[in-house]
Amino acid sequence: MTQPRPSVCVFCGSRLGAQPSYEQAATETGRMLAHRGWRLVYGAGDVGLMGAVARATQQAQGETFGVIPEHLFSREVGKRDLTSYIVTETMHERKKVMFMNSDAIVLLPGGAGSLDEIFEVLTWRQIGLHKKPIFILNTDGYWEPLRRLIEQVIIEGFADPSLGTFLTWADTVPALEAALDAAFTA
Template sequence: MATASICVFCGSRAGVDPAYEQAATALGQAIADENWRLVYGAGDVGLMGAVARATQAAHGDTFGVIPQHLVDWEVGKTDLTRYIVTENMHERKKVMFMNCDAVVVLPGGAGSLDEFFEVLTWRQIGLHDKPIVLLNVNGYWDPLIGLIDHVVDQGFADASIKDFMFVTSTVEEAVETFKARL
């Protein structure tokens, strides 16, 4: 039985930098090595597929959640320890978040940004205190970090919002961040 569950938000594409997929693979391996459960979007493509396959290859526990309309598009990975199909994206995010102890955000697109900002907002308004890690592979999230600084500088959020997320540049740093907080 897994000791903690780590929700991974990430792209359904691999991106242009091979380091993104390498980080996803290393993260999946690390989740299994730490005896944590992977909670993710149940896709078998892009970074989602890479993190899940690596977790499975290391005999880790996997929990995938996918909305019905994405089963074909994201190629639903049905060979997971647990595979859930939801009605819609909102329900998917809710189920994923309710079944995790921490969140890590790998490189990704609009969906990953949506997921990140939702859990960050929930943290900001006191709905949870789960650690949120931005895995800033090769500086991928630098523009996002700059945007958050801009939001604070322009008075739309307190500087404390930055205390609700941890920015790491390696999988090892992300793992250490979780170990210190789980």
């Protein structure tokens, strides 16, 4: 009996951001997932970094699983040509479906929505609801303020030092690929 291929949930922006390197990293991530045979699980948008990662995965013949709430379908231009496509009623339901259908979580550059998503899965990990690995792709140091914030929360006594161990940081897509591979073969 063969093991199912891993699924990687990618949280990222519905905008491209200020630096071309963000879109490049999203595109490289999509290609990498497809080449490794890992399914992309994401927010089903066809805009910003979400669209870039999905299109790159598709162009490289990868499997895609998108989840979008009804109220964001027009705003995020719901991408219906995915391998699997689910429309939810709420944002919370979207996050839950994405999380339940993934084996690992990856955060690319993004805004408030991406922060909401990553903090929810990080909190779930902190309180023992899961042990899925969580990765931060720190393209051009984009997430350094987040790293400092988490360190500050620990230093000030609002979280156990173990909180910092729940995140694996990667500065490049090849480093992310190696970290994912290590997690999936452990």
